[in-house]
Amino acid sequence: MKIAMVKEPSLIRDGIISFLEQQYPGTNVLVLNSRNYTSLLQESLGVMDLIFVDLIADIDMTEIVRTMIDSNQKVVLCTSQTENEGLLPLFKMNLNGYLFDGMTSDELKNAITVVNNGGRYIHPSLSQFLLKDYIEIQSIRSNKPIGLFSKREWEVMEQLAKGSKNDEIAANLYISEKTVKNHVSKILKKLEVTDRTNAVLTAIRNKWFVV
Template identity: 40%
Template sequence: MNHIGIVSNNLNNIQRTARMLQKKVKNSSFFVHHPRQLQQNNLNRYDLLITSSTYIDDVLQQTDHSTKIAVCISEAAENQVERLLQINLDGYLTPNMKKQELIHAINMMLQGGVYVHPVFSTTLLQSYRTYVEIKIERPLHLLTKKEWVVLEHIANGSNNQVIAKKMGISSSTVKNHISSIFKKFGVNNRTDAVLKAVKNNWIII
């Protein structure tokens, strides 16, 4: 049995949607939570969590890497699409998805796939083109592969818990990577580490 949580402040509409999904998605139970209830619930008990861009950071902070997470991006949050795509979530949904689209997306995510609604394809393509057109030159052996990934997440504004979630490692391991980056860069804080990397064209933000 799959347990699926939906975090939303629009409880009436979402509860109706949850009841519909309960009938259509096999072997799955749906639970709706108001954002104020987040800290009162163990979110790690869910196989899949669906929330809006408003609450995605709170959800990420309270879950570990075993929970699949999808974000529903409204038109008002379109300026966040590129940032959200970089988080490497399990699903990118829209509020106006048709019933069959939503059912298909949920089944795909539960089976280990990543669902990206076609409306975000242009942004995804533009981000890819920007990435390949900018030549990143990194000195050999300065940082390990994982340290570069941690640094990129820091540059995108992620805290240690979110980085741990994205990379599937513990928060203490993230701290060790960050300490190593500071030592190798000769800096004392995140801002200086990111500035040094950007100035030397080692990362793009």
Template identity: 35%
Template sequence: MSKITVLVVDDHPLLREGLIKILSLDDDLEVVGEAGDGETGIKLVHECRPQVVLMDINLPKINGIQACKVIKEQYPETQVIVLTVYEEEKLVLDIVRAGANGYLLKDVEPNTLVQAIKDAVCGKAPLHPKIAGKVLHQFGQMAKALDMNNGPLLTNREQEIVRLMAKGATNRSIAKELFISEKTVKNHITNIFKKLEVGDRTEAVIKAMEKKII
């Protein structure tokens, strides 16, 4: 089984070194590069094509939000996990809108960080408990302000799938939960993306919540 490749982007050399040591202890992970700013991070994504980018928000040259947006636009299959000290709701929503697949705080336990990387590769969206609460609160506020009829209509089955996607479920687990094939799940997700006019699972969940579809 091939290892999960990871790029670490943080402007603090000591923290980068510590993260690399932690990740290198796991046999399933391989750190393929490190960067101290967003610009270099984007360049290394192009050169190394990591499966996961572990990145801070407050970066020199190009900040983490802008870097995440560029990475997800150019390499949508790359999973971007934010690892930061910032908990502000606006920053959380900005980075999620930029396409981030996960958001963790730097007080996270090493084993939780390692598992989050593995979960992201499997299609899940790792969130620190504090951040999950902020995201749900913001989406709740946004939902109250929106007209229920403002968005595209999904079928009952598509709504079920989006709800499971919001919980971080993979295609395989969705298929098992709904007693359908993975191919059928993929077809439904393709239709969901078209109806919501989005390009990935995270955007689909956000759009569905904004439109009060789920």
């Protein structure tokens, strides 16, 4: 596997590189930073299996990432900040993954697996900011898939898309938290996703909600 990483020097970067080399033997990691990342755009773009891009404070990453996407590269964004306005325009670009520097090695492994299998990964630490504060549900399309969810599951799905927690969903729908958890479990199983963030992304990508 060929991986490029645009990330400033740090212990976290060293740890990720070490993890990748140990977990995926034979992996070649091209390590770049804010001073030499343009070499990736000039020489290696289009041949990488995965590109890690750090949210570097003093650089506008949107154009750089757009160039990578136009070259059909799989791109995951890394950030150490759970609330950063620079995340929003990059979230709109539907990257393959949004990673948090504080994630565990198991979470990183799962993220890479999801992305390599064609899915999209968002770390839970970022989902609250990216979904609750950015997405405002206006309405549900009348042509939502028939037979996928029950009426109550659609109501829970809408609450999830609004970023509501289990206790908030229970209060809004006048049901118990246990019932909410049961509905969420059924929704995840039907959508074949592992968490509520990816359930919401699935709903939005399929335009079951107008945002």
